Amino acid sequence: MSEQKNWLALHRFARVSPRKARLVIDTIRGRRCAEALELLQFNRRRSARMIENVLRSAMANADEQEADMRRLVVAEARIDGGPTYPRWQPKDRGRAHPITKRTSHIVIQVTEK
DSSP: OOOOOEEEEEEEEEESHHHHHHHHHTTTTTTHHHHHHHHHHOOOOOHHHHHHHHHHHHHHHHTTTTGGGEEEEEEEEEEEEOEEEEEEOOGGGGGGEEEEEEEEEEEEEEEOO
């Protein structure tokens, strides 16, 4: 029985809200990598470009280890919340309202099936 290998790639502190990025990453979880790339290329959301780059990086890591590229599957795809940057929006009469700039950690792991 051969040992199953996994290859990981991540993008930390991506400037996209985790809630918005999870909408995109849910579409590729468990799919073949070629099919997942195709789905991401036609997705119009901003986070799709970031996720596509991370997936390509994980595939490149697998290619470095001479994996069979046709058999690669997205084994794990998740979005973890990163730190939020506090910002302030000026309002009338000298007030200021807080704004939270959210960040994400994009984690993609591929494996051979």
